[in-house]
Every structure is written in structure tokens, then in C-alpha cells.
Amino acid sequence: MAELYKKHFMKQKMMERMLWALAPAALGSVWFFGLRALLVMGVSVLFACFAEWLFVRKNGGRISEAALVTGLIFALSMPPKVPLWIVALGISFGMVFGKMAFGGFGTNLFNPAIAARAFVYISFSKPINADWTGVATGAFGGFSKFLGPDIQAVSSATPLLAFKNTGEVFPYMKLILGNVSGSMGETSAVLILIGAAYLIKTKSADWRLMAGMATGFFTLSAILSLLQPELVANPIYGALSGSFLFTMVFIVTEPISAPKTSKGKFIYGMLAGVVVVIIRGYALFTEGTTFAILVANTFGPLVDEGVRHFEKREKKVIAS
Amino acid sequence: MAKIKTKDVWIMGIWKENPVVIQVLGICSALAVTNRMDNALIMGAGLIFVTAFSEFTVSILRMHTPKHIRMMVQVLIISAFVIIVDIYLKAYLPNASKALGPYVGLIITNCIIMGRCEVFAQKNRPAISFLDGIFNGIGYTLVLMVVAFARELLGFGTFFGIPVMGQGWMNWVIMIMPPGAFFMLALVVWGVNTVREKQETSESAGEVKAR
Numbered sequence: 001m002a003e004l005y006k007k008h009f010m011k012q013k014m015m016e017r018m019l020w021a022l023a024p025a026a027l028g029s030v031w032f033f034g035l036r037a038l039l040v041m042g043v044s045v046l047f048a049c050f051a052e053w054l055f056v057r058k059n060g061g062r063i064s065e066a067a068l069v070t071g072l073i074f075a076l077s078m079p080p081k082v083p084l085w086i087v088a089l090g091i092s093f094g095m096v097f098g099k100m101a102f103g104g105f106g107t108n109l110f111n112p113a114i115a116a117r118a119f120v121y122i123s124f125s126k127p128i129n130a131d132w133t134g135v136a137t138g139a140f141g142g143f144s145k146f147l148g149p150d151i152q153a154v155s156s157a158t159p160l161l162a163f164k165n166t167g168e169v170f171p172y173m174k175l176i177l178g179n180v181s182g183s184m185g186e187t188s189a190v191l192i193l194i195g196a197a198y199l200i201k202t203k204s205a206d207w208r209l210m211a212g213m214a215t216g217f218f219t220l221s222a223i224l225s226l227l228q229p230e231l232v233a234n235p236i237y238g239a240l241s242g243s244f245l246f247t248m249v250f251i252v253t254e255p256i257s258a259p260k261t262s263k264g265k266f267i268y269g270m271l272a273g274v275v276v277v278i279i280r281g282y283a284l285f286t287e288g289t290t291f292a293i294l295v296a297n298t299f300g301p302l303v304d305e306g307v308r309h310f311e312k313r314e315k316k317v318i319a320s
Numbered sequence: 321m322a323k324i325k326t327k328d329v330w331i332m333g334i335w336k337e338n339p340v341v342i343q344v345l346g347i348c349s350a351l352a353v354t355n356r357m358d359n360a361l362i363m364g365a366g367l368i369f370v371t372a373f374s375e376f377t378v379s380i381l382r383m384h385t386p387k388h389i390r391m392m393v394q395v396l397i398i399s400a401f402v403i404i405v406d407i408y409l410k411a412y413l414p415n416a417s418k419a420l421g422p423y424v425g426l427i428i429t430n431c432i433i434m435g436r437c438e439v440f441a442q443k444n445r446p447a448i449s450f451l452d453g454i455f456n457g458i459g460y461t462l463v464l465m466v467v468a469f470a471r472e473l474l475g476f477g478t479f480f481g482i483p484v485m486g487q488g489w490m491n492w493v494i495m496i497m498p499p500g501a502f503f504m505l506a507l508v509v510w511g512v513n514t515v516r517e518k519q520e521t522s523e524s525a526g527e528v529k530a531r
Contacts, residue, residue, distance in 0.1 A: 019474055097503065122494045122497070122499075123492045124490060124493070125493065126490075
């Protein structure tokens with residue numbers, strides 16, 4: 001087994017650390033929503049590797065461990081009850097069009113997990129946006145169940161939907177611990193922040209990206225929630241509900257699609273954070289993180305270009 | 321100039337120099353009208369008609385058109401035929417005419433027609449120009465049909481409006497929207513070019529062996 005793994009996978013230390021950082025959220029998803037979460041993750045990772053293998057096999061290349069991370073992130077951004085064929089299709093699409101079509105690991109313009117998520121989010125709106133699963137209860141949580149109970153009241157199923165449709169607010173303690181319904185990995189703030197702490201401590205993810213996204217998000221939603229409290233949730237509630245934290249820690253920090261200059265990273269993060277607030281408050285979609293990342297990805301190289309341009313000019317001014 | 325054979329004309333138009341996949345012309349309409357197969361078919365038929373007759377007319381007039389105003393003459397000729405198609409659709413296929421909307425009128429801006437008139441009809445005899453128009457139109461239509469087949473099948477679960485995917489089918493909404501067209505067209509171009517590359521390498525390998 002280990003031999004086989006060595007033969008087909010590149011060793012990438014950073015990606016391994018990323019997997020460890022995702023572990024708490026992944027275990028949490030099993031505890032909250034049942035053993036089916038493992039099945040979804042398995043299918044997603046399997047198809048991510050398979051899609052990459054199809055492209056690298058000709059030149060005898062090996063699959064990057066980034067494919068494992070992409071598969072896991074995509075699985076954790078799906079609702080627990082998602083049909084497995086949608087998972088397989090989505091991740092294959094994301095890997096082929098988001099990554100391999102651009103030249104594979106290291107050259108992708110968009111985050112493949114987010115490309116995959118945008119594809120299924122737009123295509124299959126009912127199973128992704130309207131079939132939510134409640135939290136499993138009992139002494140062993142989800143570890144003794146296949147799937148948590150169904151939720152009938154779709155309009156107030158998740159913290160974001162409830163706020164948008166009824167103005168109802170979930171208790172903060174529940175949001176921090178994560179026993180609310182939502183996508184598999186996004187519900188628990190604590191587990192995600194454990195991952196974040198690990199990533200920052202091992203320097204596997206750049207804190208500037210996270211800080212940038214948090215700044216953009218908190219500033220804009222603080223202003224807008226004072227002006228239009230019925231449309232935009234207050235920053236704390238907004239950050240704890242939906243996939244904001246998950247995106248901030250695991251997705252915006254993906255090093256390849258993010259800018260390379262340190263000022264650029266901050267601007268890029270802020271752009272993503274600002275777009276999340278705007279889409280959540282004023283668009284038809286309840287959750288805006290997916291599109292925010294796509295927008296930020298699009299402008300990432302341009303931000304880098306701009307920062308380099310201005311830094312060069314400053315140097316010239318100082319020199320003269 | 322060497323005489324062009326009929327066989328070359330259809331191989332060029334449909335496969336070797338397919339206007340959409342190889343020359344990447346006429347993409348706008350290929351993206352816009354491929355959400356349903358009947359739309360794509362009517363659009364393709366319109367284009368075949370316009371290209372064939374425009375090339376024919378341009379070729380007849382090629383000796384009498386002053387070089388510096390030839391483009392204007394070509395546009396006039398093309399627009400005359402486009403208007404005929406438009407009026408015909410409005411009269412006999414009003415539903416299709418509505419579904420296609422402005423894209424019938426926009427056939428005039430389709431680069432394929434202008435390109436063929438300029439490249440082919442200006443230099444060749446009327447009969448072969450007419451054939452060239454037909455086969456380039458068919459090449460365009462074939463690509464459109466493939467893209468539309470996949471988009472309609474996945475997006476609506478139907479084939480020419482007939483449901484074929486059964487009860488449990490879930491529509492892929494993205495396929496009906498413009499992004500779906502981009503992805504499908506890209507896939508078709510990708511696929512065709514891969515096949516062509518293989519064909520060409522095997523052909524050149526064969527030549528080396530023959531020597």
C-alpha cells in the first residue's frame with residue numbers, strides 16, 4: 001500500500017500539513033452529520049486523484065498531493081445529503097477545467113475545488129441549496145449513524161438561510177461549536193480555527209491572506225449592517241454562519257492562485273472578503289464565498305502586477 | 321493556380337479546415353444558438369444557404385468588382401441573402417424565428433461567410449465556390465449539432481424536444497446558460513484537435529516508412 005502510494009504520488013510537505021489542518025473539520029463533519037460524510041469525502045478524493053491521473057499518466061508523472069487536499073475541501077463544502085454522482089461529477093469537472101486544462105499543479109489560475117463547487121452550485125440548485133440535514137444526536141454523535149435527520153423547513157435550515165428569509169438569528173454558542181446544519185465542514189468555528197492555528201504555526205498558509213479577507217469582510221459588513229440591518233448580518237454573526245471561516249482558512253490561502261507579493265496578498269484577501277458581503281446581502285444567492293473566490297482568483301495576477309508596478313516606481317523615486 | 325478538386329473542397333470544409341473547430345470562426349453564434357438542437361439545425365441551414373449563394377454571387381461578379389470596394393460589395397450580397405432567410409423564417413417558421421431572435425440577422429456578421437467569400441470565391445469559379453459554401457456551412461452545422469446535442473441532452477434531458485433521459489433525470493442548469501456553451505465548445509475543439517494530431521503524426525510516420 002505504502003509502496004503503491006509512493007509510486008503514484010508526489011510528496012508535498014505543505015499539502016500534507018494542509019490535510020492535517022483539515023482533519024478536525026473533517027472529523028467534526030462525521031460527528032455532526034453521520035458516517036455518510038466519510039463516504040462523500042472518499043468519493044471526492046478518489047475522483048480528484050483519478051482525474052489528475054488521467055492527465056499525468058502519459059508522461060509517467062505522479063499525482064500531486066494537492067489533489068487530495070482539493071478533493072477533501074470540495075467534499076467538506078458539500079451538504080451531507082448530496083448525491084454521490086454529483087460529488088464525482090463536480091470534482092472531476094473542477095480538476096479537469098480548473099486545474100489540468102491550465103497545465104496541472106502549480107499553474108492553475110482558479111482554485112479547482114471552487115471551480116468544482118461553482119459548477120455544481122449553479123447546475124444542481126436543489127440538492128446543493130435546499131436539501132439540508134440536521135445534526136445527529138446521541139452519545140456517539142454521528143459516529144453511530146449513517147446520516148442525520150432530514151430538515152423539513154427549508155427556508156430556515158441553515159444560519160444564513162434563516163437570516164435571509166425570516167430574519168431569525170441562531171444562538172452564537174451553537175455557531176461556535178457547530179451543531180447547526182450546513183455544508184459538512186463549514187459549521188464549526190472552533191474546529192476550523194484549530195486548523196488555522198496549525199497552518200499559521202507551521203507557516204503552511206500565509207496569515208496575510210486570512211487577515212486580508214477578515215479585514216475586508218468585517219469592515220464592510222460592520223458599515224452595511226448599521227445602514228441596512230435587515231439585509232446584512234452583523235459582522236460576528238456573518239463570520240460564524242455559512243462558509244466564511246472555512247473559506248478564509250482553507251480556500252483563500254491556496255498558494256498557487258493567490259498573488260505572490262505580500263501587499264498583493266492583503267489586497268487579494270480584502271477583495272474576496274468584500275465580495276462575500278455584497279453577494280450575501282444583495283444577490284439572489286444566500287452564500288457568496290464561492291463566487292467571491294472566483295472573482296478574487298480572476299484578479300489575483302492583476303493585483304500582483306499592480307503591486308510590483310508601484311513598488312518599482314517608489315524605488316525609482318527614492319533612488320532619484 | 322492549380323485547379324481545386326471537388327473532393328478537396330468537402331474534405332477541407334468539413335474536416336481539415338473546419339470553420340469552427342480549426343479556424344475558430346463563427347464562435348458567437350455557435351455559443352448563442354446551441355441550447356436546443358432544432359435552433360442549431362435551423363441556424364445551420366440558414367448559414368449553409370447564405371454562404372453558398374453569397375459565394376456563388378461573389379464568384380460570378382469577381383471579374384467585375386473593383387478591388388478596393390470588393391468588401392462592400394460582398395457585404396451587400398451577403399445581407400441580401402440574410403434578409404431572404406429572415407423573411408422566410410418569419411413567414412413559415414415564426415416560432416423558430418422568435419427563438420433565434422436577433423441571431424438570424426446577425427448571420428451577416430458571421431466571419432465564416434465573409435472569410436470564404438474573400439479567400440475562396442474571389443479566386444475560383446462559381447460552381448466550385450457554391451460547393452465550397454455548402455461544405456463550409458455543413459462543417460459549421462455539424463459542430464453546432466454536436467454542441468447542441470450535448471447541451472440539450474444534459475440541460476433539458478431531451479433530444480429535439482423529446483424527453484429521453486427518463487424520470488429521475490436532473491437538469492444541468494449550467495448547460496442551458498452561456499457558460500455551458502463555452503465548456504462544451506471547448507471540449508469539442510479539444511477532442512477534434514486531439515484526433516487530428518494523432519492522425520497527422522500517423523500520416524507523417526507512414527510517409528517516413530514509405531521512403
